[in-house]
Amino acid sequence: MISALSSIVPSLVSLALLAPVPSLPQDLEYQQEPKVLGRDAPGLQQWVMDLECTDLDGAKRRLSAAFGEKGLVVAMRDPECPLSKKYSPRLRVLEQEAREMGFGWLYVGMDSLEAARTDRDLHKLDGDYVFDPQGLIARELSAQTSTEVFVIDAGSTLVYRGMIDDQYGLGFARIAAERHYLVDALESVSAGQTVSAGATVAQGCKLDIEGPERSARPVTYHNRISRIVQNRCQSCHRPGEAAPFALMDYRQVKKRRSMIEWAIEDGIMPPWFAEPESGPWANDCSLTDSELRDFLAWIAEDAPEGEPSQAPLERTWVDGWTIGQPDLVVTIPKPFTVPAEGVVDYQYFYAQCDLPEDRWVKAVELRTTGGEVVHHALLFLEAPKKEGGGRRNRNFQTGGETFFASYAPGQPGITFEAGTGKLLPANSWLKFQMHYTVNGTETIDETSVGFVFADEPLIEVRTSSAINDGFTIPPQTFDYEVSSEFRFPESGRLVSLFPHTHVRGVRFACELVTPDGEVQDLLSLPFYDFNWQLNYRLANPVFVTPGTKLRATAWYDNTPENPANPNPNAAVRFGEQTWEEMMIAYVNWIPSAPVVIEASSPAPEKR
Numbered sequence: 001m002i003s004a005l006s007s008i009v010p011s012l013v014s015l016a017l018l019a020p021v022p023s024l025p026q027d028l029e030y031q032q033e034p035k036v037l038g039r040d041a042p043g044l045q046q047w048v049m050d051l052e053c054t055d056l057d058g059a060k061r062r063l064s065a066a067f068g069e070k071g072l073v074v075a076m077r078d079p080e081c082p083l084s085k086k087y088s089p090r091l092r093v094l095e096q097e098a099r100e101m102g103f104g105w106l107y108v109g110m111d112s113l114e115a116a117r118t119d120r121d122l123h124k125l126d127g128d129y130v131f132d133p134q135g136l137i138a139r140e141l142s143a144q145t146s147t148e149v150f151v152i153d154a155g156s157t158l159v160y161r162g163m164i165d166d167q168y169g170l171g172f173a174r175i176a177a178e179r180h181y182l183v184d185a186l187e188s189v190s191a192g193q194t195v196s197a198g199a200t201v202a203q204g205c206k207l208d209i210e211g212p213e214r215s216a217r218p219v220t221y222h223n224r225i226s227r228i229v230q231n232r233c234q235s236c237h238r239p240g241e242a243a244p245f246a247l248m249d250y251r252q253v254k255k256r257r258s259m260i261e262w263a264i265e266d267g268i269m270p271p272w273f274a275e276p277e278s279g280p281w282a283n284d285c286s287l288t289d290s291e292l293r294d295f296l297a298w299i300a301e302d303a304p305e306g307e308p309s310q311a312p313l314e315r316t317w318v319d320g321w322t323i324g325q326p327d328l329v330v331t332i333p334k335p336f337t338v339p340a341e342g343v344v345d346y347q348y349f350y351a352q353c354d355l356p357e358d359r360w361v362k363a364v365e366l367r368t369t370g371g372e373v374v375h376h377a378l379l380f381l382e383a384p385k386k387e388g389g390g391r392r393n394r395n396f397q398t399g400g401e402t403f404f405a406s407y408a409p410g411q412p413g414i415t416f417e418a419g420t421g422k423l424l425p426a427n428s429w430l431k432f433q434m435h436y437t438v439n440g441t442e443t444i445d446e447t448s449v450g451f452v453f454a455d456e457p458l459i460e461v462r463t464s465s466a467i468n469d470g471f472t473i474p475p476q477t478f479d480y481e482v483s484s485e486f487r488f489p490e491s492g493r494l495v496s497l498f499p500h501t502h503v504r505g506v507r508f509a510c511e512l513v514t515p516d517g518e519v520q521d522l523l524s525l526p527f528y529d530f531n532w533q534l535n536y537r538l539a540n541p542v543f544v545t546p547g548t549k550l551r552a553t554a555w556y557d558n559t560p561e562n563p564a565n566p567n568p569n570a571a572v573r574f575g576e577q578t579w580e581e582m583m584i585a586y587v588n589w590i591p592s593a594p595v596v597i598e599a600s601s602p603a604p605e606k607r
């Protein structure tokens with residue numbers, strides 16, 4: 001690794017020393033790490049009602065009057081809460097920034113009119129300020145604490161709730177904030193993108209609002225279902241994508257309602273297989289409990305349309321690469337024709353990159369042109385046999401680290417976290433594994449991979465594998481269990497897990513076993529479906545110490561009851577063909593960042 005690194009930046013390596021990772025801060029980090037909340041955070045991605053409120057001069061006004069062209073920020077205030085006090089000067093600055101970006105700003109005081117006025121004057125707060133003694137706004141937003149902020153977009157959808165930034169919390173203060181959640185959210189909304197950290201925990205004084213929860217309202221297409229469909233279905237159910245029909249407007253959703261009812265009630269759609277207790281996962285596309293309940297209630301009520309004025313902003317989808325313009329694109333050597341009917345075995349294509357030197361990859365994406373007929377694509381760094389590649393030359397037991405990227409319907413490309421990425425060695429051979437399904441029309445696919453390179457060396461996101469290639473699944477066996485392990489050689493942080501079997505795999509589980517034997521469940525797929533090769537990306541960091549093991553277990557159904565089983569009378573071993581089996585959990589993880597100590601002269605620009 002060092003040699004690859006030094007070939008790109010000899011100057012940096014010779015100037016810097018890699019010191020051992022300090023052990024203490026990790027525990028501290030645990031405490032202070034801002035928590036991203038689950039996708040079912042109250043009110044998130046829901047329509048916000050246009051409430052009536054009272055300003056500090058006693059005048060009645062509507063929430064909508066406070067909106068800017070881009071939307072509205074609502075900031076809870078409790079002038080007696082220590083954390084609220086600390087954030088006062090920051091809010092004053094943010095308020096200006098938000099306004100310059102086109103957002104309105106609304107402070108909400110609930111304590112007394114007097115206290116709200118003093119707060120406004122003392123901290124010279126310029127934004128609109130309302131007094132809400134009954135907590136109507138707090139209840140509509142399900143506000144929890146005195147430092148919580150909310151971003152509502154111009155379509156009245158709550159798109160962010162939580163902390164302002166990570167500078168102050170209960171029992172800690174940083175010299176400066178490192179993560180600027182509110183500003184990030186405003187920038188995303190301005191750019192028409194979804195907010196990546198939709199909800200975080202805002203530490204502060206509890207608000208303890210009396211009275212009922214959020215007021216109940218009848219579910220309509222425009223006030224609720226449209227937003228669910230945008231967030232959970234349209235990544236695939238839009239023209240040109242993998243799903244067979246579009247769900248883009250009221251008519252299209254209403255027309256399919258009985259099939260939708262069946263598919264969502266049975267958990268077939270959206271395709272997501274992790275048990276709800278595991279995670280949270282950054283790319284979870286499943287319906288939350290409240291979304292499922294509301295979707296079913298809406299169908300039961302005969303799918304009312306509601307008020308078009310309550311419709312969300314139209315979602316913009318990137319046409320083309322989601323990672324931005326790649327620096328290198330490699331396409332399979334010749335287009336593949338997927339027949340109109342039948343079953344297509346896994347196809348393997350090889351292509352060599354024309355790359356004179358090793359490069360660090362900060363984003364990677366597989367793009368297919370076959371739309372509906374491509375069910376998954378996996379990319380490995382591996383040469384064909386005649387070029388010296390093939391299974392015998394891979395060292396599976398040390399991780400067989402050749403897995404590089406994957407495509408599954410609806411999943412965008414991967415942009416690695418800032419400062420991290422993967423290494424693409426000079427003139428690498430790429431192996432594409434393609435899983436095609438027929439759709440009644442002969443279709444041509446020409447899959448490509450795009451790489452965006454970094455100019456500086458990155459901390460490597462490693463792909464290791466917990467693999468077992470020594471099993472035999474007996475004929476006519478149900479629930480045959482095969483396990484594998486990967487031992488982490490050093491401390492680090494898990495990024496994602498990618499379980500992989502072929503057609504006989506029916507269940508899959510991954511857990512962590514610490515050196516002293518403690519077991520932590522990570523991922524459980526009670527109904528593994530080989531049709532959906534998904535990379536489960538952790539939303540919150542999971543740390544590992546040296547010697548911790550990732551233990552994976554897969555269960556196989558080699559009976560005729562398994563409709564995908566090509567031959568229940570075969571004894572099935574490890575192999576790359578569809579009729580053979582696999583047992584791998586790919587583990588993407590980042591070793592703890594080495595601390596770079598700069599030499600005294602001359603200092604490199606980048607740390």
Ligand code: HEC
Pocket residue numbers: 228229232233234235236237242243244256259260263264268269270271285287409410411
């Ligand atoms: C990750 C991509 C993806 C997402 C997200 C997704 N679908 Fe699908 N959907 C598909 C594909 C692909 C099919 C075709 C059947 C298959 O391949 O399993 C499908 C089929 C369906 C079907 C037909 C039933 C069937 O199994 O053939 C319904 C109904 C459906 N989807 C509804 C939804 C709804 C409603 C949502 C959102 C709540 C949703 N889907 C989200 C990809 C997706």
